[in-house]
Amino acid sequence: xxxxxxxxxxxxxxxxxxxxxxxxxxxxxxxxxxxxxxxxxxxxxxxxxxxxxxxxxxxxxxxxxxxxxxxxxx
Numbered sequence: 001x002x003x004x005x006x007x008x009x010x011x012x013x014x015x016x017x018x019x020x021x022x023x024x025x026x027x028x029x030x031x032x033x034x035x036x037x038x039x040x041x042x043x044x045x046x047x048x049x050x051x052x053x054x055x056x057x058x059x060x061x062x063x064x065x066x067x068x069x070x071x072x073x074x
Contacts (some may be wrong), residue, residue: 001061008068044070051064
């Protein structure tokens with residue numbers, strides 16, 4: 001199945017901004033995060049098709065997964 005993965009801010013470094021990727025059906029958000037070697041502790045928010053999703057969420061054909069890092073500052 002194909003999904004679209006979007007990285008934001010610092011997660012783009014050494015990766016990409018947007019890419020359509022091929023995955024096995026039933027893959028979880030956590031498995032995509034692991035595929036790109038993103039430490040879970042650095043994730044700020046995960047959005048799938050415009051809605052908040054947990055790492056345990058399952059992805060479906062055509063989903064758009066956006067991965068945002070934690071943001072600091074003041």
